Amino acid sequence: MSYQIIVCGSLVPDPLQTLEPVTGPQGPALKNEMMLPSWLDPWAGHALYEAARLAGQHAGSKVWLVSLGPKAKLQQVMMTVAQKVPFELVALDGSAGGFTDASETAAALAEAILAIPGLDLTKLLLFGGWESASRGAGATLQIVGERLGITDQFQGVDSLTLEADGSLRILERVEGGKHQVSVCSAPPAVLGWATGSLPEPRNNPQVGMANMRGIMPALQKAKPSPVSTGDITFTSVTLPTQTRTTQVIKDASPEQIAADIVAWIKGG
Amino acid sequence: MAATDTLPSLQTLPSDQLRALQWRFADRYDLAMIVQSVRPIARGPVARLVAQGGRNTHEWTAEKNALLAIYDESGITAAFLNPEFGGFIEGPKNLALALVAFELSWVDAGAATCSLASNLGVAPIHERGTAEQVAHYMPLVSPPGPGDSREATRVAFALTEPIPFVGVETGLLSGKMRIVEWEDGKEPMLHIDKRGRFITNMDFANVVTAAVDSADPRIKGSCIVILEKTDPGSWDAGVPTRKMVHQLSSTCDPVFNLKVPASRIVGGYTVKDGVIIPNFSHGEIIEAVFRRTRVTVGLMTSSKLLSAIEPIIRYQRSRFRGGETGTPGSPRYDLGLQTKQDVLHRLIDVWATGEAGAALGFETARLFDRLDPLDREKDRLFAEQGISGRGVLKAFARIQQDAIDCVTLQRQPEAGRDQARLDLLESNPLVQYAILDAQANVFCPACKLWNTGYGATVMREAVSLMGGYGITEDCPGFLPHKWMDAQLEATYEGPEAVQRRQLSVTMTSGLFLAQFEGWITDLEALQAPGSGACITASAMRLWLWSLRHLQNATDVHGAKLYQSNRQGVTFPLTDALCWLMASRQQILDTVELGRSGAADPSVADELPGTLAFFMDLCQVQAARAAGETARICSELVLGYLAKPAVACACCADAAPGVDATALQAFSGHRARLDACLYGFRLAKDRAANALTSVMIPEALDYPV
Ligand SMILES: Cc1cc2nc3c(=O)[nH]c(=O)nc-3n(C[C@H](O)[C@H](O)[C@H](O)COP(=O)(O)OP(=O)(O)OC[C@H]3O[C@@H](n4cnc5c(N)ncnc54)[C@H](O)[C@@H]3O)c2cc1C
Numbered sequence: 001m002s003y004q005i006i007v008c009g010s011l012v013p014d015p016l017q018t019l020e021p022v023t024g025p026q027g028p029a030l031k032n033e034m035m036l037p038s039w040l041d042p043w044a045g046h047a048l049y050e051a052a053r054l055a056g057q058h059a060g061s062k063v064w065l066v067s068l069g070p071k072a073k074l075q076q077v078m079m080t081v082a083q084k085v086p087f088e089l090v091a092l093d094g095s096a097g098g099f100t101d102a103s104e105t106a107a108a109l110a111e112a113i114l115a116i117p118g119l120d121l122t123k124l125l126l127f128g129g130w131e132s133a134s135r136g137a138g139a140t141l142q143i144v145g146e147r148l149g150i151t152d153q154f155q156g157v158d159s160l161t162l163e164a165d166g167s168l169r170i171l172e173r174v175e176g177g178k179h180q181v182s183v184c185s186a187p188p189a190v191l192g193w194a195t196g197s198l199p200e201p202r203n204n205p206q207v208g209m210a211n212m213r214g215i216m217p218a219l220q221k222a223k224p225s226p227v228s229t230g231d232i233t234f235t236s237v238t239l240p241t242q243t244r245t246t247q248v249i250k251d252a253s254p255e256q257i258a259a260d261i262v263a264w265i266k267g268g
Numbered sequence: 269m270a271a272t273d274t275l276p277s278l279q280t281l282p283s284d285q286l287r288a289l290q291w292r293f294a295d296r297y298d299l300a301m302i303v304q305s306v307r308p309i310a311r312g313p314v315a316r317l318v319a320q321g322g323r324n325t326h327e328w329t330a331e332k333n334a335l336l337a338i339y340d341e342s343g344i345t346a347a348f349l350n351p352e353f354g355g356f357i358e359g360p361k362n363l364a365l366a367l368v369a370f371e372l373s374w375v376d377a378g379a380a381t382c383s384l385a386s387n388l389g390v391a392p393i394h395e396r397g398t399a400e401q402v403a404h405y406m407p408l409v410s411p412p413g414p415g416d417s418r419e420a421t422r423v424a425f426a427l428t429e430p431i432p433f434v435g436v437e438t439g440l441l442s443g444k445m446r447i448v449e450w451e452d453g454k455e456p457m458l459h460i461d462k463r464g465r466f467i468t469n470m471d472f473a474n475v476v477t478a479a480v481d482s483a484d485p486r487i488k489g490s491c492i493v494i495l496e497k498t499d500p501g502s503w504d505a506g507v508p509t510r511k512m513v514h515q516l517s518s519t520c521d522p523v524f525n526l527k528v529p530a531s532r533i534v535g536g537y538t539v540k541d542g543v544i545i546p547n548f549s550h551g552e553i554i555e556a557v558f559r560r561t562r563v564t565v566g567l568m569t570s571s572k573l574l575s576a577i578e579p580i581i582r583y584q585r586s587r588f589r590g591g592e593t594g595t596p597g598s599p600r601y602d603l604g605l606q607t608k609q610d611v612l613h614r615l616i617d618v619w620a621t622g623e624a625g626a627a628l629g630f631e632t633a634r635l636f637d638r639l640d641p642l643d644r645e646k647d648r649l650f651a652e653q654g655i656s657g658r659g660v661l662k663a664f665a666r667i668q669q670d671a672i673d674c675v676t677l678q679r680q681p682e683a684g685r686d687q688a689r690l691d692l693l694e695s696n697p698l699v700q701y702a703i704l705d706a707q708a709n710v711f712c713p714a715c716k717l718w719n720t721g722y723g724a725t726v727m728r729e730a731v732s733l734m735g736g737y738g739i740t741e742d743c744p745g746f747l748p749h750k751w752m753d754a755q756l757e758a759t760y761e762g763p764e765a766v767q768r769r770q771l772s773v774t775m776t777s778g779l780f781l782a783q784f785e786g787w788i789t790d791l792e793a794l795q796a797p798g799s800g801a802c803i804t805a806s807a808m809r810l811w812l813w814s815l816r817h818l819q820n821a822t823d824v825h826g827a828k829l830y831q832s833n834r835q836g837v838t839f840p841l842t843d844a845l846c847w848l849m850a851s852r853q854q855i856l857d858t859v860e861l862g863r864s865g866a867a868d869p870s871v872a873d874e875l876p877g878t879l880a881f882f883m884d885l886c887q888v889q890a891a892r893a894a895g896e897t898a899r900i901c902s903e904l905v906l907g908y909l910a911k912p913a914v915a916c917a918c919c920a921d922a923a924p925g926v927d928a929t930a931l932q933a934f935s936g937h938r939a940r941l942d943a944c945l946y947g948f949r950l951a952k953d954r955a956a957n958a959l960t961s962v963m964i965p966e967a968l969d970y971p972v
Contacts, residue, residue, distance in 0.1 A: 016969055031963070032963055083304065202308075202338075205342075
């Protein structure tokens with residue numbers, strides 16, 4: 001059986017950067033947000049690599065990455081992401097900031113997915129991150145699923161096995177470091193990935209060159225998709241109260257790291 | 269104050285897109301991708317190995333060796349190759365390889381050397397190999413992919429020999445070839461006897477391109493010959509060099525005693541009267557090879573300088589944090605050492621030098637990308653016309669004048685110039701080749717010489733800004749390693765003396781100087797106030813005047829000043845030219861950034877502040893370059909004359925044998941130059957100030 005795997009994912013600022021909330025003309029934002037280097041949202045990244053592996057195992061399958069983000073920034077991020085695994089990009093030009101309304105973003109994504117030529121719900125696996133590194137609401141993917149009428153939804157997924165009978169065996173994270181095992185009889189399904197089990201593939205410019213042939217035109221025709229903070233009013237936006245102190249320590253053992261964290265939690 | 273407060277100021281460190289615009293590859297996603305593919309290798313496995321102390325051994329360890337496979341997987345190894353041989357970049361690859369070297373050297377230039385040395389090894393075949401040699405060896409160099417069981421072919425280039433033979437002087441070859449078998453109608457078999465010194469990649473190379481001379485009356489002259497590890501005879505990779513730099517590359521003193529067919533002579537040979545005549549001497553081949561690979565070396569040092577900015581700013585700002593005095597919000601806490609002007613000014617010098625070097629290096633790489641197709645076309649045309657050997661030189665002597673005419677006509681107002689002749693010259697590939705070649709002959713040694721030599725000096729400044737930390741292994745950004753490494757970059761692939769020697773000849777070519785004059789007028793006409801263009805243009809005029817003067821002048825004893833064995837005159841003039849070329853290119857790139865950046869929305873937020881800052885850096889660098897030029901020109905123009913009775917420069921025209929008119933002209937140029945310096949120090953203050961507010965990441969993106 002072949003699958004259509006659609007991964008929703010966009011960009012987030014490089015976490016090593018100084019992230020300072022400020023109030024911009026459109027509401028809250030990060031200082032110098034457009035100037036900071038960005039990455040593919042790591043949760044969506046895990047989803048993408050898992051999607052590529054599954055597509056590779058099932059002949060005739062195909063992966064799309066549907067991304068809503070500022071077009072120019074998306075292009076930069078694609079210089080890296082395109083080198084990881086083969087996929088086709090569907091780009092939407094709009095804000096990927098951490099303060100946009102999840103329902104507006106989801107509506108735009110759902111519309112773009114429905115417009116993919118040859119979309120076949122019986123083969124569709126809708127992937128994404130179970131949350132976003134910049135937008136931790138964990139709601140976007142669920143709403144996209146609802147809008148597409150997909151009610152089999154799984155969140156915090158670490159493993160998906162596509163069984164010979166066409167069913168999906170899914171491991172979702174639950175409390176206590178355990179997984180809940182579910183079996184879903186057939187696509188379509190929504191899977192919000194946690195980390196999965198794959199390492200980040202090394203950049204391979206050969207893969208990149210092949211992908212870019214489709215990605216550049218996709219970026220050029222990216223539809224403007226203005227998304228905003230919607231009806232949400234942010235009364236205040238601050239960083240977590242603790243001071244961010246980056247320490248660089250070589251060769252710390254897991255025990256030491258754990259002890260440091262415990263000391264910190266206890267107010268050390 | 270209020271007025272300056274509203275000026276745009278540097279907000280963040282330059283983004284990749286901004287760099288791509290500035291270095292003019294924003295339209296090349298293949299290049300943007302190779303940057304993104306090399307960077308995680310440099311800042312990942314390479315940086316981790318350095319941080320773990322992987323550089324503290326001369327031996328080629330398993331950990332160092334493991335990097336080779338990583339270079340293969342990430343496309344670094346194949347970047348040199350054409351797509352038909354397993355590469356992925358179409359067309360000339362000088363800029364691509366320059367970017368690879370730049371990214372790797374940001375962390376460790378030994379890693380860059382290791383990956384690029386294989387290109388150097390195979391470059392003789394790439395540049396001058398026969399069709400069969402190219403078809404055989406280039407695909408071998410392509411790394412084996414998944415399921416491909418062949419052993420990776422890695423190449424070394426063996427030119428340098430044990431003392432007293434090949435070093436700077438490449439003519440003193442002790443490596444020899446003689447004929448051991450030559451059966452009728454069969455390929456002659458050669459015996460190769462070659463010892464190398466300081467040969468990169470030897471620990472794992474299985475193919476070597478070696479320079480050898482004839483020790484047999486039946487072979488004429490020298491050549492480069494291809495050796496394979498499996499050839500009959502002995503292949504001794506030799507002991508590792510006890511080098512203190514670039515330890516992530518392998519360097520040994522190998523000894524080869526091998527029997528190889530004459531078909532391994534790079535570029536082939538002809539037989540005349542029973543004598544084998546190689547089609548290319550070793551000198552001709554190394555010329556073609558080095559002029560390309562030296563560019564990447566120049567960029568290695570510039571990359572280090574630019575890589576030093578972020579760790580130094582972080583060190584400066586956090587220097588007093590955690591103490592009892594400064595509390596968050598106080599200048600001592602927030603700015604630390606940055607409350608002291610000197611550290612800011614010195615860091616601006618480091619940054620400006622890095623920018624100028626990068627500008628010069630990348631322009632040189634782009635120049636070779638433009639030159640390469642013309643080079644091939646020239647070879648094709650000459651072959652078609654049966655022109656070879658000395659005939660090529662003669663043909664070029666004829667083309668020189670056409671090329672000068674072309675350059676001159678291009679500068680004349682359209683109305684009234686001989687357009688038909690210009691069109692003819694512009695469509696003549698040989699003329700266009702000659703024009704670019706004259707530039708390349710200066711750009712290449714200039715960027716190798718200045719970027720590495722002066723870069724090493726400035727790298728020391730960077731180290732000193734880190735205090736005692738700067739000379740420990742714990743220094744973030746590996747700065748002390750980078751300082752020492754810069755000295756190797758100034759040495760290998762032709763030390764500074766070689767570059768100066770070459771420049772002292774190429775910079776006097778009429779075709780180059782005709783272009784140089786045009787550059788001066790272009791800079792003067794550049795509508796870029798605050799870029800330092802007028803400073804550099806005036807310094808270029810001073811240099812040009814001094815060169816022409818010195819070419820005809822004699823010293824107090826009547827001995828000619830500008831001549832090849834008077835390196836005390838010729839060499840400093842080459843240094844001055846390098847300063848000017850770097851400054852000019854930095855200005856041009858900055859102006860280009862302003863132009864192309866304005867049309868690119870992705871840098872809209874960043875552009876105004878960064879552009880203003882880069883303009884200030886241009887001024888700082890222009891003034892520095894002008895100062896060096898003025899010093900050198902004064903020393904040379906005045907320094908060989910008799911001291912006047914009254915020992916004062918302004919009275920020099922009273923001295924015997926001095927051409928007073930000439931000296932007046934010289935003083936005029938100097939005065940004009942001085943007048944251009946008004947206000948430049950304010951630019952330095954502004955740039956220094958920007959360093960106190962630029963946002964930097966929380967931590968370096970590679971380990972320490
Ligand atoms: C780590 C490392 C890797 C290397 N890799 C390779 C490699 O892969 N393949 C290879 O073939 N070689 C390699 N080399 C050799 C390198 O290219 C030579 O060391 C370099 O060309 C200088 O030669 P030399 O050391 O014999 O210096 P010398 O020739 O002894 O020169 C010493 C100094 O004398 C002065 N000098 C010499 N001649 C002149 C002159 N005519 N005019 C003015 N001044 C002069 C200069 O100041 C010069 O720097 C490597 C070297 C090192 C250290």
